[in-house]
Amino acid sequence: MAQETVSGAFLAFDLGAESGRAILGRLQRGVLDIRETRRFPNEPVRQHESLFWDILRLWHEIGQALSDAAGTRLASVGVDGWGVDYALLGERGNLLENPRHYRDPRNQGMMEAVFERVSREDIYAVTGIQFLQINTLFQFYAACRLTPDVVDAAHALVTIPDLLNYWLSGRLCSEYTIATTTQFVDARTRTWATHLLSAIGLPTRVLAEIVQPGTVVGELRKEAAPALAGTPVVAPACHDTGSAVASVCAGGSTAFISSGTWSLLGTELDAPVMTAKARDLNFTNEGGVCGTIRLLKNISGLWLLQACRRSWVVDGHPLDYDALLSAAADDRLAFASLVDPDHPAFLNPADMPAEIACYCRRTSQPEPSGPPAFARAILESLAMKYRAVLESMEGLTGRRVEQIRIVGGGSRNRLLNQFTADATGRTVLAGPIEATALGNIAMQMLATGAVSSLTEARAVIDRSFPVERFEPSATDRWDAPYRRFQQYLAEERVRVI
Structure with missing residues (x-):
């Protein structure tokens, strides 16, 4: 206690x-x-x-x-x-x-x-x-x-x-x-x-x-x-990200995604993984709290959607975020266009929708037609990138991930949470939204003696902030689009090199 x-x-x-x-x-x-x-x-x-x-x-x-x-x-x-x-x-x-x-x-x-x-x-x-x-x-x-x-x-x-x-x-x-x-x-x-x-x-x-x-x-x-x-x-x-991960248990069979402008997907370990394979896959070993290492990979996250929304505002078409996600949930938009969120062209373009459309033309895909189609393409692509990174991480650690803990502001995106569960076939636990501030407070509590251990601090947070559970469904319908997605990644990697 x-x-x-x-x-x-x-x-x-x-x-x-x-x-x-x-x-x-x-x-x-x-x-x-x-x-x-x-x-x-x-x-x-x-x-x-x-x-x-x-x-x-x-x-x-x-x-x-x-x-x-x-x-x-x-x-x-x-x-x-x-x-x-x-x-x-x-x-x-x-x-x-x-x-x-x-x-x-x-x-x-x-x-x-x-x-x-x-x-x-x-x-x-x-x-x-x-x-x-x-x-x-x-x-x-x-x-x-x-x-x-x-x-x-x-x-x-x-x-x-x-x-x-x-x-x-x-x-x-x-x-x-x-x-x-x-x-x-x-x-x-x-x-x-x-x-x-x-x-x-x-x-x-x-x-x-x-x-x-x-x-x-x-x-x-x-x-x-x-x-x-x-x-x-x-x-x-x-x-x-270190504070966000400090707020939850994110080791063993659990992976974390700190979701926001960037998505940081990883797991907590006791020691770094610095093999040639980890290097070639571009995984990072960042310092964690209480002697831990965060093995993770940066993914561009909701940046693509944020940048699209800015472009639409400039064009005189401001959109309510919830309404946009509701329209993007229409299954008639499913798997029409897929992009690599981490392609260099998306780092800081002047016009994100135009850059996404260019990527789709280059990979012989239909260009998204309208904001809901862009949002659907971005969120499905993110979920597939999560799957690709998760599979690579399991190969590095030799540990099977059974559940994914999504924390941070992006955990409010219920459509992306469900897509993540469906694409990966893993249970998703979403929350807390303010994981970073909570992890910050957790270390303050530990420093001042209000709690005696990180385990105790995390237990306090778990008691205080409920999570939302997303179970995978219809995962097999993601398999063929995922193979397509992997092909685009390989083709674009060759072009960039």
């Missing part, structure tokens, strides 16, 4: 690639109650050809949320956020420039440039991290090549949540789960891979001390929140 000897509420700041929120959690009689106290947009800012994050706007919103909580007795606060993006700080801790967005075009071609210095095989053998153009390793290499004056002035490189926890507490450090997303960490020793970084040509002087999730990094500074000064600041699993 929860100890509940800690008085006060837990304030979690959860920053996503589209929005941020402040969530207040209270533990009473073994049940956790949460309330969203503030929500705010997180939109990139384009300056000429470059794409940046408005980090000072995020800091302002955090300050406003702290002001809102001034009359609340807080046990602790903590920030989690998306991975890979970073800030460079000067000698006095000053921000040298606004952090770049992971979709910034300057990252193009940097992965190949790094491989000219150190091979893909050697990088994976040390870090166990999947290769994506957006990874910090390639972003920072771009900075070293294109803005060397800024890098020369830098005394610290910190991820976005580490930066905000630093501004709150005054302590500069790198929390382990988010540090692993940089591709700078040795997966076996769980320390900075300084020899690898030096071989690539990246300065290692900018790396801060790595701390484990659940570390109290300091106290709220008076300058950040006068009325709450002295409140413990906890580094939770600062990577939002």
Whole structure:
């Protein structure tokens, strides 16, 4: 049972690639109650050809949320956020420039440039991290090549949540789960891979001390929140996916999908899987809480549908999301067009519907006709990509997955949940929606002694937040379209290479 000897509420700041929120959690009689106290947009800012994050706007919103909580007795606060993006700080801790967005075009071609210095095989053998153009390793290499004056002035490189926890507490450090997303960490020793970084040509002087999730990094500074000064600041699993997975049991025969703009599909392990097969399949070994490793693969997720909706708004056709999904459920649209959600063309196109239509023409499929057909194609394709990744992961671990736990905002998409159950033939448990904030709070509870173990924290969350169950049905009707889908993946992979 929860100890509940800690008085006060837990304030979690959860920053996503589209929005941020402040969530207040209270533990009473073994049940956790949460309330969203503030929500705010997180939109990139384009300056000429470059794409940046408005980090000072995020800091302002955090300050406003702290002001809102001034009359609340807080046990602790903590920030989690998306991975890979970073800030460079000067000698006095000053921000040298606004952090770049992971979709910034300057990252193009940097992965190949790094491989000219150190091979893909050697990088994976040390870090166990999947290769994506957006990874910090390639972003920072771009900075070293294109803005060397800024890098020369830098005394610290910190991820976005580490930066905000630093501004709150005054302590500069790198929390382990988010540090692993940089591709700078040795997966076996769980320390900075300084020899690898030096071989690539990246300065290692900018790396801060790595701390484990659940570390109290300091106290709220008076300058950040006068009325709450002295409140413990906890580094939770600062990577939002790490926090989401911390909230649920996701090992053994259970896989997780953290569903949102990105879908992260994986499982919890005790040790990394860094075989040649894992490398070739581009699986990643990210740091988890309490000594675990999250073996997972990034999938583009609901980004395609979000980008389509933006295009339709620009064209003067705003659509209600629920109505769109209801129309997409029409079985007359089934399996008409399928796309690879992770095709490079879908990373950041000016017109997502046009790009999807182009993919369909290239693969001799009918172009989707109207928003419901686009939505159906995207959701079916996502479910099939989940199946492909799940089958690959089972081959790597030797473990059969019996159920899939879908958490995060995307778990509200009941149509995708059912498609996932049908396509994979596995039971799907959907929820909690606020898994990331709950995982953040779980590590705050552990850090402050409100619970004695991760198992206890997860039990509290399970008691407090019911899940919705989706059983597979008519799975055989997915088999032929799935073979078609695999063929498209193979054909497009050859074209990209």
